[in-house]
Amino acid sequence: MVPPASKLAATPPELPAERRARARARIDARSEEQRRSFLRMVSHELRTPLNSILGFSELIAAEYYGPVGAPEYKDYARMIAESGRRLLAISNQVLEIARLESGTADLAHRRESLDHALDDVLDLLHEEIRTRTASVLRDDEGRLPDVMADARGLRTALGALLSNALAFGPEGGEVQVTASRRGPSVILHILDRGPGVAPEDLPRLLRPFEQGQNALVRQTQGAGLGLPLAHMLCQAMGGGLVLGPREGGGLEAAVRLTAAPD
Numbered sequence: 001m002v003p004p005a006s007k008l009a010a011t012p013p014e015l016p017a018e019r020r021a022r023a024r025a026r027i028d029a030r031s032e033e034q035r036r037s038f039l040r041m042v043s044h045e046l047r048t049p050l051n052s053i054l055g056f057s058e059l060i061a062a063e064y065y066g067p068v069g070a071p072e073y074k075d076y077a078r079m080i081a082e083s084g085r086r087l088l089a090i091s092n093q094v095l096e097i098a099r100l101e102s103g104t105a106d107l108a109h110r111r112e113s114l115d116h117a118l119d120d121v122l123d124l125l126h127e128e129i130r131t132r133t134a135s136v137l138r139d140d141e142g143r144l145p146d147v148m149a150d151a152r153g154l155r156t157a158l159g160a161l162l163s164n165a166l167a168f169g170p171e172g173g174e175v176q177v178t179a180s181r182r183g184p185s186v187i188l189h190i191l192d193r194g195p196g197v198a199p200e201d202l203p204r205l206l207r208p209f210e211q212g213q214n215a216l217v218r219q220t221q222g223a224g225l226g227l228p229l230a231h232m233l234c235q236a237m238g239g240g241l242v243l244g245p246r247e248g249g250g251l252e253a254a255v256r257l258t259a260a261p262d
Contacts, residue, residue: 146260160226
């Protein structure tokens with residue numbers, strides 16, 4: 001029995017495989033551009049007011065245009081600035097994780113000096129190191145191997161790992177950094193002398209918004225984003241991150257990166 005002409009007309013012809021593939025590619029491209037546009041918008045909308053909060057609170061604390069009256073106001077301005085910096089750091093981490101998860105991080109792999117990257121990170125962490133009266137010891141400083149990595153991604157990952165080691169290590173403690181070439185890879189070790197983490201908690205540390213301690217009793221600030229972000233960045237740069245207990249107490253973070261060609 002022949003179907004009615006109206007039913008035949010309402011049934012679209014099946015697209016050839018090539019046309020379906022092209023249509024899917026166009027849809028994927030539009031979706032990716034929408035994700036990129038959304039992240040750019042969110043980044044702008046978060047950073048613009050936060051930069052204003054930081055800038056004006058720092059001006060007030062410095063009494064740039066004259067005395068503010070009661071000294072408590074200066075303390076309040078410093079608290080506002082510190083809270084703004086903490087919120088900006090968390091916002092940056094959330095946005096970076098969103099970019100990595102959506103595949104829109106735009107990492108550029110090139111030859112990078114581990115020595116230079118660590119110098120930059122330690123400069124940024126100078127105040128944190130001073131506040132905790134801690135020290136960062138680097139074996140073979142000035143002779144560390146080069147790696148293939150994204151410049152910003154490498155520094156972000158190293159900064160997160162070193163900041164975590166400082167936060168969980170004891171005041172006045174030491175953080176040790178070593179690196180060695182192993183075949184096609186460079187293995188970087190960051191070791192602290194903190195209380196360590198129970199083996200069953202180690203996988204949780206690489207998940208966003210998780211920490212090794214119970215959230216109700218933890219002694220450190222932070223949203224638990226630093227280690228997951230470092231883990232995702234290392235993977236995106238063709239490497240990896242493994243956490244484990246340090247012999248004698250503490251935590252060891254082992255970063256694997258692609259070695260730069262000789």
